Amino acid sequence: xxxxxxxxRVQELVYDLKIEQxxxxxxxxxxxxxxxxxxxxxLRINRISGTPVVEGDRLVGIISIEDLIKALENGEMxxxxxxxxxxxxxxxxxxDSVIEAVKRFAQYPVGRFPxxxxxxxLVGILTGGDITRGLLEAIGLKWDAEEISRxxxxxxxxxxxxxxTSLILCYKVQPRDFEHGGEAASKxxxxxxxxxxxxxxxxxxxxxxxxAEMNLIIHTDNGGEIVAEIRPETVRLVATDDGPGIADVxxxxxxxYSTAPDWIRELGFGAGMGLLNIRRCADHFYIHSTxxxxxxxxxxxxxxxxxxxxxEA
Amino acid sequence: MKLDDMARRLSLQVVTPPPDxxxxxxxxxxxxxxxxxxxxxxxxxxxxxxxxxxxxVAVASLLDLAGVIITEDAPIEAGAVQKASEEGVALxxxxxxxxxxxxxxxxxxxxxNDP
Numbered sequence: 001x002x003x004x005x006x007x008x009r010v011q012e013l014v015y016d017l018k019i020e021q022x023x024x025x026x027x028x029x030x031x032x033x034x035x036x037x038x039x040x041x042x043l044r045i046n047r048i049s050g051t052p053v054v055e056g057d058r059l060v061g062i063i064s065i066e067d068l069i070k071a072l073e074n075g076e077m078x079x080x081x082x083x084x085x086x087x088x089x090x091x092x093x094x095x096d097s098v099i100e101a102v103k104r105f106a107q108y109p110v111g112r113f114p115x116x117x118x119x120x121x122l123v124g125i126l127t128g129g130d131i132t133r134g135l136l137e138a139i140g141l142k143w144d145a146e147e148i149s150r151x152x153x154x155x156x157x158x159x160x161x162x163x164x165t166s167l168i169l170c171y172k173v174q175p176r177d178f179e180h181g182g183e184a185a186s187k188x189x190x191x192x193x194x195x196x197x198x199x200x201x202x203x204x205x206x207x208x209x210x211x212a213e214m215n216l217i218i219h220t221d222n223g224g225e226i227v228a229e230i231r232p233e234t235v236r237l238v239a240t241d242d243g244p245g246i247a248d249v250x251x252x253x254x255x256x257y258s259t260a261p262d263w264i265r266e267l268g269f270g271a272g273m274g275l276l277n278i279r280r281c282a283d284h285f286y287i288h289s290t291x292x293x294x295x296x297x298x299x300x301x302x303x304x305x306x307x308x309x310x311x312e313a
Numbered sequence: 314m315k316l317d318d319m320a321r322r323l324s325l326q327v328v329t330p331p332p333d334x335x336x337x338x339x340x341x342x343x344x345x346x347x348x349x350x351x352x353x354x355x356x357x358x359x360x361x362x363x364x365x366x367x368x369x370v371a372v373a374s375l376l377d378l379a380g381v382i383i384t385e386d387a388p389i390e391a392g393a394v395q396k397a398s399e400e401g402v403a404l405x406x407x408x409x410x411x412x413x414x415x416x417x418x419x420x421x422x423x424x425x426n427d428p
Contacts, residue, residue, distance in 0.1 A: 016333065178368055179367055183371070186371065267366055267368070268369075277351055
């Protein structure tokens with residue numbers, strides 16, 4: 001599992017990283033009038049194996065150490081760079097993803113691409129080494145950021161010793177408060193992320209919490225409460241309200257059955273899928289409702305291997 | 314296809330820009346019923362809908378969708394726009410119908426989530 005996540009992260013980065021984030025800048029350049037003898041010194045002093053050729057701020061070609069060697073062999077050290085360079089350079093755009101450059105390296109037998117901005121101005125140069133270094137740095141940074149944000153939270157369970165430790169989060173939900181609908185679910189989701197829960201578990205809990213929260217907003221007289229109890233090996237959501245209660249729970253569990261009024265349905269709620277969605281996401285689901293008394297919904301999720309215990313970190 | 318390419322190809326109006334215009338759109342889902350979206354849409358999906366109230370943003374954010382395309386120039390509530398920019402949810406608007414948008418997304422190779 002961990003292996004798969006890691007590969008995906010690198011792939012993600014190749015798409016996420018922009019060429020401008022990994023390219024080398026500023027660029028050492030020469031002009032078409034530079035002599036080959038001067039080019040030799042520029043390459044030697046800067047320890048580089050090629051350089052773009054510019055005229056004003058326009059890119060007109062590229063010259064590499066191979067061109068220099070050919071000129072040396074032919075005794076043409078006084079020749080102009082403009083006569084020995086490769087014109088019609090293939091470039092990459094600074095705002096493109098690194099993946100575009102990777103594709104281009106596979107397509108053309110060259111070691112470097114000049115990088116231009118949207119106006120065709122030369123802003124940097126990109127080699128395979130730049131990409132490797134940029135990716136390694138980004139992986140390191142991302143990994144660090146994730147580790148740091150998870151560290152403090154995820155060690156709660158490992159650092160505090162008891163026979164049974166749980167973290168209890170309570171959220172009040174107001175009736176008909178569509179404006180804040182989903183906020184409790186969103187906060188529970190964030191908490192689980194910080195605790196280091198697996199994304200698949202987070203998704204299931206978030207969906208169930210959202211549906212439970214919207215039920216309180218849509219259907220209850222006075223709103224209600226969502227309590228998330230998080231333990232290293234389980235998450236339990238409990239949603240309670242004090243009415244009106246569900247007349248027939250079995251009917252409410254039928255797909256498409258809803259008692260939501262028309263104005264709420266027009267907003268896209270009341271699809272009659274809420275409780276079903278919750279049951280689908282849960283490992284264990286319990287609902288008890290009494291008319292004019294209220295409803296209690298208990299939703300349990302198992303965390304495989306007690307992954308929140310902090311042992312994996 | 315990336316969000317940026319999608320917006321260009323379908324001439325969508327950007328209501329709130331995506332935090333990452335280069336994010337890959339890995340799939341698509343169309344419905345105006347929020348619970349159905351909850352059940353079927355996944356992280357990185359584009360959601361096509363006529364709904365335009367703030368809870369659309371809540372659903373998109375919870376599911377970590379790539380973005381939401383609101384069709385038929387449905388007026389978008391100010392609260393939804395504000396919430397979308399706060400939560401980093403990309404909202405697009407178009408005069409096209411949901412049917413047409415979906416057809417174009419499908420033609421561009423964006424898959425659906427069918428069992």
